[in-house]
Amino acid sequence: MSNFAVQATTGNARRALLRTTHGPIETPAFMPVGTAATVKALAPADLREIGTQVVLANAYHLWLRPGVDVISQAGGLHAFMAWDGPILMDSGGFQVFSLESRRRIDPDGVTFASHLDGTTHRFTPESVTAFEEALGVDIAMVLDVCVKLPATDDELRSAVDLTSRWARKAKAAHTRPQTALFGIVQGGLDAELRKRSARAIVALDFDGYAIGGLSVGEPREQMYDTARLSAALLPADKPRYLMGVGTVADIVMAVDCGVDLFDCVYPTRCGRNGRALTRLGELNIRNAEFRFDYTPLDRDCACSVCKAFTRSYISHLSRAGEMLGGRLLSYHNVAVLNALVSEARDAISAARWSQFRDETLARLLPTLHKTRF
Amino acid sequence: MSNFAVQATTGNARRALLRTTHGPIETPAFMPVGTAATVKALAPADLREIGTQVVLANAYHLWLRPGVDVISQAGGLHAFMAWDGPILMDSGGFQVFSLESRRRIDPDGVTFASHLDGTTHRFTPESVTAFEEALGVDIAMVLDVCVKLPATDDELRSAVDLTSRWARKAKAAHTRPQTALFGIVQGGLDAELRKRSARAIVALDFDGYAIGGLSVGEPREQMYDTARLSAALLPADKPRYLMGVGTVADIVMAVDCGVDLFDCVYPTRCGRNGRALTRLGELNIRNAEFRFDYTPLDRDCACSVCKAFTRSYISHLSRAGEMLGGRLLSYHNVAVLNALVSEARDAISAARWSQFRDETLARLLPTLHKTRF
Numbered sequence: 001m002s003n004f005a006v007q008a009t010t011g012n013a014r015r016a017l018l019r020t021t022h023g024p025i026e027t028p029a030f031m032p033v034g035t036a037a038t039v040k041a042l043a044p045a046d047l048r049e050i051g052t053q054v055v056l057a058n059a060y061h062l063w064l065r066p067g068v069d070v071i072s073q074a075g076g077l078h079a080f081m082a083w084d085g086p087i088l089m090d091s092g093g094f095q096v097f098s099l100e101s102r103r104r105i106d107p108d109g110v111t112f113a114s115h116l117d118g119t120t121h122r123f124t125p126e127s128v129t130a131f132e133e134a135l136g137v138d139i140a141m142v143l144d145v146c147v148k149l150p151a152t153d154d155e156l157r158s159a160v161d162l163t164s165r166w167a168r169k170a171k172a173a174h175t176r177p178q179t180a181l182f183g184i185v186q187g188g189l190d191a192e193l194r195k196r197s198a199r200a201i202v203a204l205d206f207d208g209y210a211i212g213g214l215s216v217g218e219p220r221e222q223m224y225d226t227a228r229l230s231a232a233l234l235p236a237d238k239p240r241y242l243m244g245v246g247t248v249a250d251i252v253m254a255v256d257c258g259v260d261l262f263d264c265v266y267p268t269r270c271g272r273n274g275r276a277l278t279r280l281g282e283l284n285i286r287n288a289e290f291r292f293d294y295t296p297l298d299r300d301c302a303c304s305v306c307k308a309f310t311r312s313y314i315s316h317l318s319r320a321g322e323m324l325g326g327r328l329l330s331y332h333n334v335a336v337l338n339a340l341v342s343e344a345r346d347a348i349s350a351a352r353w354s355q356f357r358d359e360t361l362a363r364l365l366p367t368l369h370k371t372r373f
Numbered sequence: 374m375s376n377f378a379v380q381a382t383t384g385n386a387r388r389a390l391l392r393t394t395h396g397p398i399e400t401p402a403f404m405p406v407g408t409a410a411t412v413k414a415l416a417p418a419d420l421r422e423i424g425t426q427v428v429l430a431n432a433y434h435l436w437l438r439p440g441v442d443v444i445s446q447a448g449g450l451h452a453f454m455a456w457d458g459p460i461l462m463d464s465g466g467f468q469v470f471s472l473e474s475r476r477r478i479d480p481d482g483v484t485f486a487s488h489l490d491g492t493t494h495r496f497t498p499e500s501v502t503a504f505e506e507a508l509g510v511d512i513a514m515v516l517d518v519c520v521k522l523p524a525t526d527d528e529l530r531s532a533v534d535l536t537s538r539w540a541r542k543a544k545a546a547h548t549r550p551q552t553a554l555f556g557i558v559q560g561g562l563d564a565e566l567r568k569r570s571a572r573a574i575v576a577l578d579f580d581g582y583a584i585g586g587l588s589v590g591e592p593r594e595q596m597y598d599t600a601r602l603s604a605a606l607l608p609a610d611k612p613r614y615l616m617g618v619g620t621v622a623d624i625v626m627a628v629d630c631g632v633d634l635f636d637c638v639y640p641t642r643c644g645r646n647g648r649a650l651t652r653l654g655e656l657n658i659r660n661a662e663f664r665f666d667y668t669p670l671d672r673d674c675a676c677s678v679c680k681a682f683t684r685s686y687i688s689h690l691s692r693a694g695e696m697l698g699g700r701l702l703s704y705h706n707v708a709v710l711n712a713l714v715s716e717a718r719d720a721i722s723a724a725r726w727s728q729f730r731d732e733t734l735a736r737l738l739p740t741l742h743k744t745r746f
Contacts, residue, residue: 043701073665316409323414
């Protein structure tokens with residue numbers, strides 16, 4: 001029995017059901033980021049209320065703090081953070097390679113200094129997979145080599161080849177059937193390298209495939225082009241995950257490319273910085289225009305923040321640096337992305353995807369240039 | 374009809390019902406502090422879940438930010454902050470007099486520079502009462518003169534006399550029947566001045582009376598002595614409020630003195646600083662001993678944080694500086710104080726107050742010296 005069933009398609013866009021040990025995920029799905037075993041400012045009950053299906057956690061951060069012992073002795077990450085839904089764990093490749101001068105790469109892994117206390121640690125494809133399995137996550141990402149853009153052809157090519165080598169090692173190290181293992185395609189913005197990477201990774205037959213190395217500052221059109229090209233290289237009967245995306249517009253475009261899963265710090269980081277997502281684009285809620293605005297953040301939003309609180313109140317909280325401000329905005333912003341993917345699923349089922357896509361993007365158009373990552 | 378009905382007494386301790394425009398308050402009651410129209414880190418739904426009956430807000434902070442216009446145009450403070458229960462508003466006397474070099478006092482009021490932006494503002498007994506009425510709070514405190522201890526006899530005496538003068542002016546300015554007005558007794562630790570103050574304030578016939586100028590760093594025994602003396606000077610048929618208290622031990626002692634209402638930043642400030650209240654005293658949840666402690670914050674606590682989360686997890690959140698840590702601890706800590714006053718009410722009704730008092734204090738004794746304000 002396959003753990004992934006496509007239920008409807010319109011063009012490349014597809015609606016599917018992904019089964020995991022901790023329950024099903026209807027895709028397209030947005031995964032809020034719970035870096036340190038908490039989606040910042042939100043409790044598990046909040047996440048459930050707004051229809052979150054799956055949470056992302058990060059191997060790099062949890063490896064360093066609180067460490068594998070604290071979490072495994074709790075009975076795994078689900079018990080530790082009191083979230084009983086699916087968890088996808090990022091391998092930490094992106095974080096480790098962001099350390100730059102603080103890490104040394106070799107053919108078998110990467111040795112790095114913790115950003116917290118400078119202690120030395122080593123990630124290998126095997127040690128990361130073992131960590132992810134010890135924590136009992138539903139979906140584990142292989143350790144990949146993530147290159148900062150722009151990069152030379154040589155840098156990109158060697159990152160692709162090392163990612164493939166490590167993917168093979170991670171696959172061989174994978175033993176826990178309750179944890180699905182996803183491969184990652186790299187290759188920057190280079191079509192030939194993306195093909196080379198996809199060929200090698202797909203040949204290893206993972207439970208799902210991620211498109212990595214995008215949404216790292218490249219022009220939006222190039223990201224879309226590469227996502228579209230990469231998605232088409234991945235098998236239709238496996239889930240596709242675009243890492244680090246994103247905004248409303250980026251999610252819509254990626255669904256249109258045939259991507260199923262997304263994660264980004266965007267809705268919660270925006271929330272802590274006083275930014276609200278709405279159907280008409282982002283608001284900086286601290287702006288003077290909202291002081292006397294007694295309407296909800298988004299008139300069309302059904303979340304409990306929009307039912308109870310006004311822009312005026314949230315503007316006050318955010319200006320005053322009150323924790324409740326970041327909390328209410330984070331809640332609403334994740335709710336907006338959850339509603340977006342829910343509506344996308346319905347649009348795909350009802351064969352009106354392209355209409356939904358165009359209408360959603362058209363509403364955002366006047367403010368799209370202002371959107372930040 | 375009186376708005377305050379004593380239902381049971383044991384010694385000086387009493388259980389009563391205080392009726393307000395936004396509903397009844399069973400006393401003894403603890404009021405969490407919502408300085409800037411938010412109890413820090415907690416939403417109104419959280420406060421209701423843990424049995425909060427009344428919230429304190431602060432005239433000084435709300436006068437400066439967001440200002441009377443923003444809140445009154447929202448329909449008042451209840452609508453602005455989406456809290457439909459009773460609100461007591463502190464007059465801001467304590468905050469203004471803490472400004473020291475940034476304020477100038479005269480017989481009719483005090484002129485001060487905002488701590489936010491240095492702009493000049495003026496509080497008079499009349500302007501503060503008008504502000505409190507414009508915000509529609511249930512209980513308004515008169516503007517008082519709060520002296521930092523230690524103080525000279527002259528300083529204390531002139532503060533008492535000015536507080537009496539201003540109380541008379543506030544009483545004369547009070548027009549809104551839905552807002553009860555409470556007087557404040559000052560006098561430092563001086564019994565004669567406390568008597569002088571109480572005589573003058575009680576003669577003005579307020580809806581209730583606060584004991585001010587305590588819990589400002591004086592030795593605990595002196596605070597208890599003065600609270601006991603002051604409470605005895607206040608009419609038995611009106612509510613008594615000890616401002617700025619407090620800890621579990623302080624609340625128990627004050628109930629024993631015949632006090633009905635309490636407020637303090639203590640449970641929420643502790644929460645943000647990684648401190649958990651328990652029946653056995655405070656814990657610094659960041660201590661290494663809690664890293665592998667998979668028990669709840671307090672085994673005897675029925676709050677939803679203690680049902681769902683472990684000390685280990687909250688220790689991790691607090692060490693990592695995650696907002697959820699402060700939120701969960703604040704929630705639990707306010708729940709502990711709400712449970713304390715609820716049990717105190719039951720003990721008074723059941724004529725076993727002195728037993729409850731002694732048992733509660735005895736449990737805390739081993740850690741009492743460590744308790745912080």
